Amino acid sequence: MSKLAQSHAWRALAAHQKRIAAASLRELFAADASRAGRFSLETDGLLLDYSKHRIDAETMRLLRELAVQAQVPAWIARMFAGDPVNNTEGRAALHVALRSDRAAFPESGDVMPAVRASRELMRRFVDEAQRGALRGADGRPITDIVNIGIGGSDLGPRMLARALRKFRKPGPRLHFVANTDPADLDAALAGLAPGTTFFIVASKSFTTAETLDNAARARAWLEATLGKSAGLSRHFAAVTANAAGAAALGVPPDRVFPMWDWVGGRYSVWSAVGLPVALTAGMDAFEELLEGARAMDEHFRTAPIERNMPVVLALLEIWYVNFFGAGSRAVIPYSEDLRDFPAYLQQLEMESNGKRVDRDGNEVDYDTAPVVWGAAGTPSQHAFHQLLHQGTHLIPVDFVVIGHDGESSGAREALAANALAQSSALAFGDPAPGAPHKALPGNRPSSTLLLKRLTPRALGGLIALYEHKVFVEGAIWNLNSFDQWGVEHSKNLARALLPGLLEGGKAAELDPSTGLLLARMRERD
Numbered sequence: 001m002s003k004l005a006q007s008h009a010w011r012a013l014a015a016h017q018k019r020i021a022a023a024s025l026r027e028l029f030a031a032d033a034s035r036a037g038r039f040s041l042e043t044d045g046l047l048l049d050y051s052k053h054r055i056d057a058e059t060m061r062l063l064r065e066l067a068v069q070a071q072v073p074a075w076i077a078r079m080f081a082g083d084p085v086n087n088t089e090g091r092a093a094l095h096v097a098l099r100s101d102r103a104a105f106p107e108s109g110d111v112m113p114a115v116r117a118s119r120e121l122m123r124r125f126v127d128e129a130q131r132g133a134l135r136g137a138d139g140r141p142i143t144d145i146v147n148i149g150i151g152g153s154d155l156g157p158r159m160l161a162r163a164l165r166k167f168r169k170p171g172p173r174l175h176f177v178a179n180t181d182p183a184d185l186d187a188a189l190a191g192l193a194p195g196t197t198f199f200i201v202a203s204k205s206f207t208t209a210e211t212l213d214n215a216a217r218a219r220a221w222l223e224a225t226l227g228k229s230a231g232l233s234r235h236f237a238a239v240t241a242n243a244a245g246a247a248a249l250g251v252p253p254d255r256v257f258p259m260w261d262w263v264g265g266r267y268s269v270w271s272a273v274g275l276p277v278a279l280t281a282g283m284d285a286f287e288e289l290l291e292g293a294r295a296m297d298e299h300f301r302t303a304p305i306e307r308n309m310p311v312v313l314a315l316l317e318i319w320y321v322n323f324f325g326a327g328s329r330a331v332i333p334y335s336e337d338l339r340d341f342p343a344y345l346q347q348l349e350m351e352s353n354g355k356r357v358d359r360d361g362n363e364v365d366y367d368t369a370p371v372v373w374g375a376a377g378t379p380s381q382h383a384f385h386q387l388l389h390q391g392t393h394l395i396p397v398d399f400v401v402i403g404h405d406g407e408s409s410g411a412r413e414a415l416a417a418n419a420l421a422q423s424s425a426l427a428f429g430d431p432a433p434g435a436p437h438k439a440l441p442g443n444r445p446s447s448t449l450l451l452k453r454l455t456p457r458a459l460g461g462l463i464a465l466y467e468h469k470v471f472v473e474g475a476i477w478n479l480n481s482f483d484q485w486g487v488e489h490s491k492n493l494a495r496a497l498l499p500g501l502l503e504g505g506k507a508a509e510l511d512p513s514t515g516l517l518l519a520r521m522r523e524r525d
């Protein structure tokens, strides 16, 4: 048995769970008049209400003990010092440096001059683009910018560019392309003019097949109209840690924005990977985003465990995954602008902690990251809330709700009323006497994160909150949250399979099922 599963805190939580499982949220609220206040936290305008969870003071005391036992404060200090916490790749995970105003990170040297220089380069580029000074091969101002990237080089900027669309500044329109299916690029380019279209190729490694294929297609699209001139390079910028790769695509060196091996792809939106965000809302808004994240970093670094928002969220996740057997968590932002937030969190949480081997190379005997899924409310209510309310699975929910933004249109209030109604119905149910098919059992847990307004600063705090939550879970589950070896094998397999699908090609040795499918796909009619 693993050390974790044998530990005192773990066993105490397992015993305590039996008592809590027998209590309802109605009873827990009735027993403690101050429950809502006791189980809520606020930092930098972000309120977390976690009172609708199946916990009491003793649960939180035991969960705190678990965090202490796993040396969470020491792990936090190590990450902020720039220690190589990514042990399988021997690297630091210094995304906090990207939004820092500190001088140095003792274990990683002074990365700040490079970070500041990159931000300056971003500011100049954004300024150029927004005042119409970014010009293509024939001298016309650029009107459209297409971000080509995938995973961390797509999900963060895409989600934030949408979330901040209300703050849009005059300048080129933004488009996003991720899928290797040419339909994605084709749809983005429909109606665009090659002479006034610009591409940002975002890839930390500059070896990702989808991104390189789309970049090559983009280049061919430009060439078809503008010809093979040297001026084509004026239509490209790159964000990468592989400057040579960008040069091979013909990106001019002064348009290559740096990335570093100490930033993981899914933690990189704070770097020049966030260019589309700055191009949407302006560089000042991007700096405000960084400030919001920095405020959350400070909270995470200094707040005591029991009042530390990322730690509390992580402990609640562990409580349900490991002691109630929950296999998934839903994320439901009540905001069209935040519609892409669940997809962003999927990569952050599942790529980071979807692992079954611990830091010491041993297979774990406890569950790790749950499936993260969700969609924007209120449409989600008419899709999957039935299962949340009356289904057989225990699915904790994170509701993200935006407070009043000053104008009373009735619509904002309706949105908020729906969000609050959902969390209340999940928690307290509805007995519907005599009509069991109508009864809502309640006792279904949720967190509510209330952002006063959807500003760049608030978003910075929200994202950093989840980044740190993931880190704390990794510390307790004894995982390296910063590698993603599971993704690598199938990338190589796709490479080996491709020749078998191409005319006259021969595939690598295949399992019978894959062989059958491949043979059928080779049939041309």
Ligand code: F6P
Binding pocket: 150, 151, 152, 153, 202, 203, 204, 205, 206, 207, 208, 211, 265, 266, 351, 484, 487
């Ligand atoms: O999906 C695997 C992955 O390595 C992610 O971690 C990363 O965000 C994505 O591919 C894209 O990688 P790159 O930025 O190097 O193209």
